[in-house]
Amino acid sequence: MEIKVAFIILNIFFGTCMGSFLNVVAFRTLEDRSWWGKERSKCPKCGTLLKSIDLIPLLSYIWLGGKCRYCNTKIPRRYFLIELTGGAIGGLLAWRWGISYATILALMTAYGLLLSGITDLFSGYIYDLYALIIGIAGLLLRLPGGWVSLVDGVEGALLGFGVIAIIILVSRGGMGWGDANLMAGTGAALGWKMTGVSLYLGFMFGGAIAITLLLLRIVKRKDAIPLGPFLAIGTFLSLLFGKAILNFFGTHPGWPWF
Ligand SMILES: [Zn+2]
16 A cells, blocks of 8 residues: 555656646647757746756745746746646556556556647647657557557547547537547557547536536637647546446446456
8 A cells, every 4th residue: 555655656746747848848849949959948038047946846836936036027827737737647547557557558648648738728739749659659558468459459549530530520610630630549548448438528528618618708609619638638537437437337348458
């Protein structure tokens, strides 16, 4: 038990670092800057190079009061929120899957989706490269499960892509091929049953939020609401509860495989 608690805490910490890293990756991608080079983090306002003490996930933001130490410019709140989300993803998935192989696959998928969720939320754009990476990593991580688990991954990709493709063709708008590609990559990691749960939860959740925003007149009927974040949340919920939901309906999938 103590080992599992330590594992969860470790994953919360690792998750906040991942959140911090993915926030940088997402925004450097959106701004068309390279994120793999040696570019150091600096304050976008005053240009001061940030020290490691300024870059500790969550804590730096809190003790700096959300402001740059050097020029007092407000640091966007998303830094804190994305680090918090990263930590929550790590902690919850470690709690759900424990010290197991499944945790690796679940974390890879969730962080890939966090990255795509950020770009979609802030720019309405989902990068096919990220979806492709999730899909390839998902299939590679399925290799130890053998042929059956690979086929399950391919079926998941087809289901994820197919359902969204049908909606795009029928509805003509609202959803983009980025969403379809994202669910293809996600499906490859999840297998078809968990992908089905992800789509269902994503649409339910997205629909509920969209109706609420419409009723509160925060958005208008014509406004595009990005679907990516909802698909990401649906998939995350599926990673947490999909197996229990499927059990409830009388099917007992081993995940990632038997
Ligand atoms: Zn500054």
